[in-house]
Amino acid sequence: MSDITDARQARLRTLTQIPVALLRTMRPRQWVKNGMVFVGLVFDAQMFDLQATARVAVAFVLFCLVAGTVYIINDLADLERDRLHPRKRYRPLPAGELPVSVAVAAGVLLPLITLGIAAWFSPPLALTLLGYLLLQLAYSFWLKNVVLIDVLVIGAGFLLRVVAGVVVIEVARFSPWLYVVTGFASLFFAVGKRRQELLLLNDRAEAVRPAYRSYTPALLDEMLRMVTTGTLLAYTLYTFEAHPERPFMLLTIPFALYGIMRYLYVIHVQGKGSAPDEVLLEDIPLMVTILLWGLVVVGVLYLS
DSSP, rough: OHHHHHHHHHHHHHHHHHHHHHHHHTTTTGGGGGGGGGGHHHTTTTTTTTHHHHHHHHHHHHHHHHHHHHHHHHHHHHHHHHTTTTTTGHHHHTTTOHHHHHHHHHHHHHHHHHHHHHEEEEEEEHHHHHHHHHHHHHHHHHGGGSSTTTHHHHHHHHHHHHHHTTTTTTTSOOOOOHHHHHHHHHHHHHHHHHHHHHHGGGGGGHHOGGGGGGGOOHHHHHHHHHHHHHHHHHHHHHHHHHTTTTTGOOOGGHHHHHHHHHHHHHHHTTTSSSHHHHHHOOOOHHHHHHHHHHHHHHHHHHHH
């Protein structure tokens, strides 16, 4: 009787652990990046429009499911390399917590279901999600190993997040300058991540990601300077070109400047940045800066 009970408990643990391992593989902590879907809603001053907010919230959920699918497929493609990585080897797939067969089934069924719902909800959203999925699949199997193109694809992914939130509502005051800001800011984080990963992996860098054979710390530092300058200039131009009737948007520039400088401090002094999402969620000064920046932006756009 005890053997039967133990077997049942083992099966129950397995049935519980697999969904949890699958969810972990979909990286819910990194879904914070999909918050870029709300950019169009917020900066078009529709945040308090319940119908518009609900539509963008649906787009956010669908984008998270597609992004989760990409992480599953990426882990399947990088299974052997991740086992060599000091941190990635603890992910469910390389650690053996998630069966490969379950990951393959989820990687096939999840996007089909998600894109089907998106097509019913908003055809332009479905096309955006499909474009993101195809771009990320090309990245997982090919483009991530192409020097320079790999970071540009990351920037394109963030732009598609913004597009996904714009196409589900009617925008009247949304500025294309936000696409420029988004592109430069995403490259800022992507290049910073590449730099820190290269330093962290050292001699194992090329084995983990072949593109690293073409990168050097000096090159990545130059690229980081370029995109840092581009990010700040693009945001500064946005504040007065997109909102000439709201000059108080210029008050948000010091927060953007400090946020960029703080992130550079985290990279160069604290040696972090290989996981930007963790930095944004764990660095208290940076979190406070983002919160204050957001409050000032909302105050200027909605109260002035």
